[in-house]
Amino acid sequence: MMNVDPVLMSRLITTMTLGFHIIFATLGVGIPLMISIAEFIGVKKKDPHYRMLARRWARGFVITVAVGVVTGTAIGLQLSLVWPEFMQVAGNVISLPLFMEVFAFFFEAIFLGMYLYTWDRFKKPFTHWLLSLPVVIGGGLSAIFITTVNAFMNTPEGFTMANGAFAAVNPITAMFNPATPSKVFHVLTSAYVTCAAILAAISAFMMLRKKASDYHKKALKLTVTVTFIFASLTAIAGDLSAKFLAEHQSEKLAAAEWHFETEKGADLIMFGWLDEQNEPRYEFRFPKLLSFLAHSDFNSEVTGLEEFPEEVRPPLWIHYMFDLMTAIGIFLLAVSMLYLILSKVKKWNEHNKGLLILIFLSGPLAFLAIEFGWILAEEGRQPWIIRGYMTVEEAATSSPYIGLMFWLFLGLYIVLGTLCTVTLRKMFRSNPAEEELEKLYPTIEKGDDS
């Protein structure tokens, strides 16, 4: 085990830690928004159902935050432990956003503590709602700052090279590099849609298991509506990301689209596989759509992979990552739209079993889309860690113990993942919403079918 390639092990350990952290980080960005919306409606309409929603979501959130914080601390330290050469060089240019991210965490952590322990301490419920805003903002800011770092790795700017080191550093230009706008937009919207979708999935699941109560119906309506809004924005942001790639990182788009020759009016290819001549087989083909995706013009020219030397081409399998992500994006949009249409027309039932199952599926699928999206983005940057300047190979640690560390962390994440799930299940199983509602708000009628 000791003689495994340290670079490979470094990549695996980072993939694993980030792949695990991103689940909880996404929840940390999106769930506060959902809690805040629910509490706001609850206070505004004086509707205990919504306030109960906010309370119960917040209670589950504490658990996922804890895992988010510890895995985030892990990745933060691992950046230096696993990629020391990268941090030594890039630290000169990107430490500003990393540093500001810590302030965002600080801000978020402080107000989260206040929010969670002051439900009934203020005379006006509105005051308590105000405390949720810094949490939403803090979570959003941390996503923004870390995403600028990732954007920098894709389109590095804000420095000059002198004797193999970065000189004349301008941290602000580095932060606002060309990849930043589309990436930040897409990461934020995708985090919000994912959290709305996972909460919708929970409500749908409850309604499939038991008779639908008012509480769950309201939860479903709220979460699916938010899903719809952010699914639309995510699709727009994804389109912008593709346009960004076409302009600044065309080898990534070309690899993701199996687009080998530069041509006008390029077709969009989905799924399928490549034969020996690198010809796509059994694919879905959408005429000229790739040109549109890349430049908003069906006849525009799209750069093909042939223009890039062999050694800097990303792996071709990222095609599937791209396709799966987009397919899920369209699925989320379609399902939430269907629900909204059904609920608008009186005589149709938006709570029919088939639709509930689809809504239930959209939660886990959204998380898969997040993972696929990141794999596309990171794998599509290969072989670079800082595109054009430093390869992954040059950046990795030289320590021979990295293989051992991989297994250690794998064990840790298995334990954390399991215990987190078990704790969350127990928490809500032993304390169903209906009972809690009655206890806290004895005045309202029990949530029957109305």
Add this chain to the structure above:
Amino acid sequence: MSYEMIGITVLWIFLYGYLIVASVDFGAGFYAYYAKITKKDHVMNQLISRYLSPVWEVTNVFFVFFFVGVVGFFPDTAHYYGTALLVPGSIAIILLAIRGSFYAFENYGSKKSNVYMFLYGATGLLIPASLSMALTLSEGGFIVEENGVVSLKYFKLFTNPYSWSVVFLAIVSVLFISATFLTFYAARANDRPALTLVRKYALFWSVPTIIASLTAFIALSQHNQRHYEAMLDLWWMFGLSVGFFLIAMALLYQGKHYGLAFISVMFQFFFAFFGYGAGHLPYILDPYITITEGATHQSMGFALIVAFIAGLCLLIPSLILLMRLFLFDADYVKGKR
């Protein structure tokens, strides 16, 4: 002051902040477990969880702040410490991860588990022990670079009296700081039985704290003569430290002004910690990294300092609000809310 001097001062202040808040947290974990096995948990654990629940995440950020800041201001640290610390650093991460998440599982989940409690208590001592190793390494002699390859001399580290004296000092300090804080908190809560118990702990751990400090001081003279002499030149800082220690002891002993006693302990560690740090300069890692040569570009240094000031303007009011809600709100502390 040059920007690298501002940088290291800011980082050192945050490390000091972490030392205090994390010691309270780590020690509390140990005491909670100890109370449980000695069947005194009904006396203490309510007190501990009322304070810890709202703030544990904030404690963690202090630490994150420090290591992100060090690599930001002094990127060379990533090359040396990053490579050398892969194994000990990973172990520290895992301990921190176990501690943080198990605290949440235990406290907010419905089940009370003895295993969680044990891990929570044990990590409370193991984490300071492992983190204090980083300070030992900075003295030089343990991290070496040969032919461009950085490595850590484990055998030398684990057989060195200085490194063990630091571990010992870290553990007893944690227990001492934590006990004085809990004494203050119990007094505020008017919780007589808990107060008697934690005050006893505070008095008990005071003597080992002083012994451990002296031992570490002497061991340092054997290991890094330069640093030792630099610290002797700063004798007045250590004198002040001992002075505040004596004030704290007197107050604890007489059983009054526990708030003041805790503040004195904070000053005791403040002067010792800054005396140690000032003597350490200009080295961040003896002999490879100094604050001037290892510093980041000037433009980044300024940007970080500006970000820092802006960040403080945001944080200080928020921290004050947090403390007013959970530390100084008498009703909350007493458990009425």
